Amino acid sequence: MNKVTLQINLAPVDYPHAVQILPHQLAMLSGQVDEILLTVDTRKGKGRFAEGWLKYQQLFNDFLEQNISTKYPVTILPVDYSAPAKQQIAKAFFEGNYIPDRDFRGGPFYVYFFGLHAAKNNVVFHLDSDVFLGGGSQTWINEALAKLAADDNCFVVSPLPGPPHPEGILISQPDSKRVSANAYVFEGMSTRIFMLDKSRFEKTKLHLQKPSLRNRVKALVEGNPPADLPEHIISTYMRKHSLKRIDFLGEGNGMWSLHPPFRTKGFYEDLPQIIKRVEENCLPKAQLGFYDVVDDVCDWAEARNKLAANRWYKRLFN
DSSP, X not given: OOOXXXXXXXXXXXXXXXXXXXXXXXXXXXXXXXXXXXXXXXSOOSGGGTTTHHHHHHHHHHHIIIIITTTSOEEEEEOOOOHHHHHHHHHHHBSSSOOOSBOTTSOBSHHHHHHHHHOXXXXXXXXXXXXXXXXXXXXXXXXXXXXXXXXXXXXXXXXXXXXXXXXXXXXXXXXXXXXXXXXXEESSOOXXXXXXXXXXXXXXXXXXXXXXXXXXXXXXXXXXXXXXXXXXXXHHHHHHTTOEEEEEOOSTTOOEEEBOSOOOHHHHHHHHHHHHHHHTTOOOGXXXXXXXXXXXXXXXXXXXXXXXXXXXXXXXXX
16 A cells, blocks of 8 residues: 655744644654655745744744654655755646745745655645644544545545534535545545645646736735635646545544634633544534534634724725
Protein backbone atom coordinates (compact mmCIF):
# COMPACT_ATOMS: atom_id res chain seq x y z
CA MET A 1 0.00 0.00 0.00
CA ASN A 2 1.18 3.56 -0.73
CA LYS A 3 3.12 5.44 1.89
CA VAL A 4 1.57 8.63 3.28
CA THR A 5 2.97 11.99 4.34
CA LEU A 6 1.15 14.00 6.98
CA GLN A 7 1.74 17.63 6.03
CA ILE A 8 0.71 20.54 8.25
CA ASN A 9 0.93 24.24 7.34
CA LEU A 10 2.21 26.48 10.11
CA ALA A 11 3.14 30.14 10.58
CA PRO A 12 4.19 32.25 13.59
CA VAL A 13 0.67 33.73 13.79
CA ASP A 14 -0.60 30.21 14.59
CA TYR A 15 1.34 30.02 17.84
CA PRO A 16 -1.54 30.79 20.27
CA HIS A 17 -3.60 27.81 19.08
CA ALA A 18 -0.89 25.55 17.63
CA VAL A 19 0.80 25.06 21.00
CA GLN A 20 -2.23 22.98 21.95
CA ILE A 21 -3.79 21.82 18.69
CA LEU A 22 -0.60 20.59 17.00
CA PRO A 23 0.18 18.01 19.74
CA HIS A 24 -3.47 16.93 19.52
CA GLN A 25 -3.19 16.44 15.74
CA LEU A 26 0.07 14.52 16.00
CA ALA A 27 -1.30 12.28 18.73
CA MET A 28 -4.21 11.34 16.47
CA LEU A 29 -2.19 10.72 13.29
CA SER A 30 1.52 10.12 13.90
CA GLY A 31 1.10 6.35 14.22
CA GLN A 32 -0.68 6.07 10.85
CA VAL A 33 1.71 7.86 8.50
CA ASP A 34 5.22 7.35 7.12
CA GLU A 35 6.40 10.95 7.19
CA ILE A 36 5.41 14.02 9.19
CA LEU A 37 6.22 17.28 7.44
CA LEU A 38 5.67 20.61 9.19
CA THR A 39 6.06 23.46 6.70
CA VAL A 40 6.62 26.83 8.38
CA ASP A 41 5.83 30.01 6.47
CA THR A 42 8.72 32.47 6.27
CA ARG A 43 7.07 35.40 4.49
CA LYS A 44 4.86 37.67 6.57
CA GLY A 45 1.42 38.26 5.11
CA LYS A 46 -0.82 41.30 5.46
CA GLY A 47 -3.76 42.27 7.64
CA ARG A 48 -5.19 39.49 9.79
CA PHE A 49 -2.77 37.01 8.25
CA ALA A 50 0.13 38.95 9.80
CA GLU A 51 -1.28 39.67 13.27
CA GLY A 52 1.26 38.69 15.92
CA TRP A 53 3.85 37.45 13.41
CA LEU A 54 6.84 39.22 14.97
CA LYS A 55 5.51 38.80 18.50
CA TYR A 56 5.27 35.03 18.21
CA GLN A 57 8.02 34.17 15.72
CA GLN A 58 10.75 33.17 18.18
CA LEU A 59 8.29 31.60 20.63
CA PHE A 60 6.91 29.49 17.82
CA ASN A 61 10.32 28.35 16.60
CA ASP A 62 11.31 27.41 20.15
CA PHE A 63 8.06 25.50 20.63
CA LEU A 64 8.62 23.44 17.48
CA GLU A 65 12.23 22.64 18.36
CA GLN A 66 11.77 21.96 22.07
CA ASN A 67 8.24 20.57 22.37
CA ILE A 68 7.51 18.92 19.03
CA SER A 69 10.74 17.70 17.41
CA THR A 70 11.80 16.08 20.69
CA LYS A 71 8.58 14.03 20.91
CA TYR A 72 7.65 13.22 17.31
CA PRO A 73 9.65 12.18 14.21
CA VAL A 74 8.91 15.40 12.37
CA THR A 75 10.67 17.29 9.61
CA ILE A 76 10.40 21.05 10.15
CA LEU A 77 10.82 22.78 6.80
CA PRO A 78 10.84 26.56 6.32
CA VAL A 79 8.97 27.63 3.18
CA ASP A 80 11.41 28.49 0.38
CA TYR A 81 10.26 31.53 -1.60
CA SER A 82 13.33 31.70 -3.85
CA ALA A 83 12.71 32.15 -7.58
CA PRO A 84 14.05 28.68 -8.54
CA ALA A 85 11.85 26.98 -5.92
CA LYS A 86 8.76 28.89 -7.00
CA GLN A 87 9.35 28.10 -10.65
CA GLN A 88 9.83 24.40 -9.90
CA ILE A 89 6.62 24.24 -7.86
CA ALA A 90 4.65 26.22 -10.44
CA LYS A 91 5.70 23.74 -13.15
CA ALA A 92 4.78 20.78 -10.95
CA PHE A 93 1.19 21.88 -10.41
CA PHE A 94 0.22 24.63 -12.87
CA GLU A 95 0.14 25.42 -16.55
CA GLY A 96 3.03 27.87 -16.83
CA ASN A 97 5.91 29.04 -14.66
CA TYR A 98 4.12 31.39 -12.27
CA ILE A 99 2.58 30.83 -8.86
CA PRO A 100 1.45 33.69 -6.57
CA ASP A 101 2.60 33.98 -2.97
CA ARG A 102 -0.88 34.88 -1.69
CA ASP A 103 -4.50 34.83 -2.76
CA PHE A 104 -6.59 37.97 -3.30
CA ARG A 105 -7.26 38.29 0.46
CA GLY A 106 -3.59 38.07 1.37
CA GLY A 107 -4.13 34.52 2.59
CA PRO A 108 -1.80 31.57 1.96
CA PHE A 109 -1.51 30.24 -1.60
CA TYR A 110 2.05 29.19 -2.42
CA VAL A 111 2.54 27.42 0.91
CA TYR A 112 -0.12 24.81 0.09
CA PHE A 113 1.72 23.71 -3.04
CA PHE A 114 5.13 24.03 -1.41
CA GLY A 115 4.00 21.53 1.23
CA LEU A 116 2.59 19.10 -1.34
CA HIS A 117 5.75 19.32 -3.43
CA ALA A 118 8.09 18.85 -0.46
CA ALA A 119 6.35 15.70 0.75
CA LYS A 120 8.46 12.58 0.11
CA ASN A 121 5.38 10.49 -0.66
CA ASN A 122 2.83 10.98 -3.43
CA VAL A 123 -0.10 10.52 -1.07
CA VAL A 124 -0.35 13.53 1.23
CA PHE A 125 -2.75 14.09 4.11
CA HIS A 126 -2.83 17.85 4.66
CA LEU A 127 -4.09 19.71 7.72
CA ASP A 128 -4.32 23.37 8.54
CA SER A 129 -3.00 24.14 12.00
CA ASP A 130 -6.41 24.82 13.58
CA VAL A 131 -8.24 21.60 12.71
CA PHE A 132 -9.48 19.34 15.51
CA LEU A 133 -9.72 15.58 14.96
CA GLY A 134 -12.25 13.39 16.74
CA GLY A 135 -13.12 9.72 16.73
CA GLY A 136 -9.63 8.51 17.48
CA SER A 137 -9.46 5.96 14.63
CA GLN A 138 -6.01 4.46 14.04
CA THR A 139 -7.10 2.84 10.78
CA TRP A 140 -8.61 5.84 8.96
CA ILE A 141 -5.53 6.54 6.82
CA ASN A 142 -5.45 2.97 5.47
CA GLU A 143 -9.19 3.13 4.81
CA ALA A 144 -8.70 6.40 2.93
CA LEU A 145 -5.93 4.85 0.85
CA ALA A 146 -8.28 2.03 -0.10
CA LYS A 147 -10.91 4.53 -1.27
CA LEU A 148 -8.39 6.37 -3.43
CA ALA A 149 -7.23 3.10 -4.97
CA ALA A 150 -10.71 1.70 -5.57
CA ASP A 151 -12.11 4.60 -7.62
CA ASP A 152 -10.16 6.49 -10.30
CA ASN A 153 -12.63 9.37 -10.01
CA CYS A 154 -11.96 9.74 -6.29
CA PHE A 155 -9.47 12.60 -6.15
CA VAL A 156 -9.74 13.78 -2.53
CA VAL A 157 -10.72 12.01 0.68
CA SER A 158 -11.32 13.68 4.03
CA PRO A 159 -12.63 12.76 7.48
CA LEU A 160 -16.30 13.31 8.17
CA PRO A 161 -16.97 17.05 8.63
CA GLY A 162 -18.22 17.20 12.21
CA PRO A 163 -19.05 14.38 14.63
CA PRO A 164 -21.59 11.93 13.16
CA HIS A 165 -25.24 12.91 13.37
CA PRO A 166 -27.61 10.16 14.62
CA GLU A 167 -29.68 10.58 11.44
CA GLY A 168 -26.60 10.37 9.23
CA ILE A 169 -26.89 13.90 7.85
CA LEU A 170 -24.58 16.87 7.37
CA ILE A 171 -25.82 20.24 8.59
CA SER A 172 -25.63 23.23 6.21
CA GLN A 173 -23.92 21.33 3.41
CA PRO A 174 -26.53 21.01 0.65
CA ASP A 175 -23.83 20.33 -1.95
CA SER A 176 -23.09 16.93 -0.40
CA LYS A 177 -24.54 13.63 -1.60
CA ARG A 178 -24.83 10.77 0.84
CA VAL A 179 -23.52 7.51 -0.66
CA SER A 180 -23.52 5.27 2.42
CA ALA A 181 -23.74 5.52 6.19
CA ASN A 182 -21.54 8.46 7.21
CA ALA A 183 -19.98 8.82 3.74
CA TYR A 184 -20.64 11.73 1.39
CA VAL A 185 -19.53 12.87 -2.04
CA PHE A 186 -18.70 16.48 -2.98
CA GLU A 187 -17.77 18.05 -6.32
CA GLY A 188 -15.24 20.42 -4.75
CA MET A 189 -12.64 20.40 -2.02
CA SER A 190 -11.44 22.37 0.99
CA THR A 191 -7.78 23.14 1.62
CA ARG A 192 -8.48 22.99 5.35
CA ILE A 193 -8.15 19.22 5.43
CA PHE A 194 -7.65 16.78 2.56
CA MET A 195 -5.82 13.68 1.38
CA LEU A 196 -4.83 13.21 -2.25
CA ASP A 197 -2.28 11.62 -4.55
CA LYS A 198 -0.20 14.47 -5.94
CA SER A 199 1.04 12.32 -8.84
CA ARG A 200 -2.34 13.00 -10.47
CA PHE A 201 -1.02 16.46 -11.35
CA GLU A 202 1.76 14.97 -13.49
CA LYS A 203 -0.69 14.34 -16.34
CA THR A 204 -3.04 17.29 -16.03
CA LYS A 205 -2.15 20.62 -14.46
CA LEU A 206 -4.12 23.26 -12.63
CA HIS A 207 -5.07 26.54 -14.27
CA LEU A 208 -4.71 29.78 -12.32
CA GLN A 209 -7.97 31.68 -12.16
CA LYS A 210 -9.00 35.12 -10.95
CA PRO A 211 -11.69 35.79 -8.36
CA SER A 212 -14.79 37.91 -8.92
CA LEU A 213 -14.39 41.48 -10.18
CA ARG A 214 -15.15 42.81 -6.71
CA ASN A 215 -12.42 40.65 -5.20
CA ARG A 216 -9.97 41.63 -7.93
CA VAL A 217 -10.55 45.27 -6.97
CA LYS A 218 -10.06 44.30 -3.32
CA ALA A 219 -6.75 42.67 -4.22
CA LEU A 220 -5.62 45.73 -6.13
CA VAL A 221 -6.49 48.12 -3.28
CA GLU A 222 -4.82 45.94 -0.65
CA GLY A 223 -1.75 45.09 -2.74
CA ASN A 224 -2.41 41.38 -3.14
CA PRO A 225 -2.21 39.18 -6.25
CA PRO A 226 -5.52 38.82 -8.14
CA ALA A 227 -5.50 35.07 -7.48
CA ASP A 228 -8.53 33.03 -6.52
CA LEU A 229 -8.40 30.69 -3.51
CA PRO A 230 -6.48 27.42 -4.05
CA GLU A 231 -9.57 25.40 -3.09
CA HIS A 232 -11.61 27.15 -5.79
CA ILE A 233 -8.93 26.42 -8.39
CA ILE A 234 -8.69 22.76 -7.43
CA SER A 235 -12.49 22.47 -7.28
CA THR A 236 -12.70 23.84 -10.84
CA TYR A 237 -10.10 21.26 -11.87
CA MET A 238 -12.15 18.50 -10.26
CA ARG A 239 -15.36 19.50 -12.03
CA LYS A 240 -13.54 19.77 -15.36
CA HIS A 241 -12.20 16.21 -15.04
CA SER A 242 -15.31 14.71 -13.38
CA LEU A 243 -13.47 14.01 -10.14
CA LYS A 244 -14.95 13.83 -6.66
CA ARG A 245 -14.17 14.17 -3.00
CA ILE A 246 -15.33 11.60 -0.46
CA ASP A 247 -15.75 12.55 3.19
CA PHE A 248 -16.26 9.53 5.41
CA LEU A 249 -16.22 8.47 9.04
CA GLY A 250 -14.70 5.01 8.69
CA GLU A 251 -14.74 1.92 10.88
CA GLY A 252 -15.72 2.01 14.54
CA ASN A 253 -15.66 5.52 15.96
CA GLY A 254 -13.87 6.62 12.79
CA MET A 255 -12.40 10.06 12.30
CA TRP A 256 -14.10 13.44 11.99
CA SER A 257 -12.94 17.04 11.94
CA LEU A 258 -13.95 20.32 13.55
CA HIS A 259 -12.83 23.86 12.82
CA PRO A 260 -13.08 27.05 14.91
CA PRO A 261 -14.81 29.79 12.88
CA PHE A 262 -13.27 32.63 14.92
CA ARG A 263 -10.29 33.50 17.15
CA THR A 264 -11.30 35.17 20.39
CA LYS A 265 -9.88 35.51 23.86
CA GLY A 266 -12.54 33.10 25.07
CA PHE A 267 -11.55 30.56 22.42
CA TYR A 268 -7.93 30.50 23.59
CA GLU A 269 -9.07 30.21 27.21
CA ASP A 270 -11.42 27.35 26.35
CA LEU A 271 -9.02 25.55 24.02
CA PRO A 272 -7.76 22.87 26.46
CA GLN A 273 -11.35 21.99 27.34
CA ILE A 274 -12.44 21.96 23.68
CA ILE A 275 -9.64 19.54 22.80
CA LYS A 276 -10.61 17.34 25.75
CA ARG A 277 -14.25 17.28 24.65
CA VAL A 278 -13.29 16.44 21.08
CA GLU A 279 -10.98 13.62 22.11
CA GLU A 280 -13.54 12.21 24.52
CA ASN A 281 -16.41 12.71 22.04
CA CYS A 282 -18.31 14.68 24.67
CA LEU A 283 -20.13 17.23 22.53
CA PRO A 284 -23.66 18.68 22.55
CA LYS A 285 -26.38 17.66 20.09
CA ALA A 286 -26.03 20.97 18.26
CA GLN A 287 -22.50 19.97 17.19
CA LEU A 288 -23.45 16.66 15.60
CA GLY A 289 -23.21 16.78 11.82
CA PHE A 290 -21.74 20.30 11.78
CA TYR A 291 -18.18 21.12 10.73
CA ASP A 292 -17.57 24.37 12.68
CA VAL A 293 -17.34 24.59 16.48
CA VAL A 294 -20.79 25.72 17.62
CA ASP A 295 -21.73 28.25 20.27
CA ASP A 296 -22.68 25.48 22.72
CA VAL A 297 -19.01 24.43 22.74
CA CYS A 298 -17.40 27.89 22.64
CA ASP A 299 -19.09 31.24 23.18
CA TRP A 300 -18.65 33.16 19.91
CA ALA A 301 -20.74 36.18 20.97
CA GLU A 302 -17.71 38.50 20.98
CA ALA A 303 -16.79 37.63 17.40
CA ARG A 304 -20.38 37.77 16.15
CA ASN A 305 -20.91 41.20 17.73
CA LYS A 306 -17.77 42.50 15.99
CA LEU A 307 -18.97 41.12 12.67
CA ALA A 308 -22.37 42.72 13.11
CA ALA A 309 -20.82 46.08 14.03
CA ASN A 310 -18.52 45.91 11.02
CA ARG A 311 -21.42 45.17 8.66
CA TRP A 312 -23.38 48.08 10.15
CA TYR A 313 -20.38 50.40 9.68
CA LYS A 314 -19.93 49.36 6.04
CA ARG A 315 -23.64 49.90 5.28
CA LEU A 316 -23.51 53.33 6.90
CA PHE A 317 -20.35 54.64 5.24
CA ASN A 318 -20.13 52.76 1.93
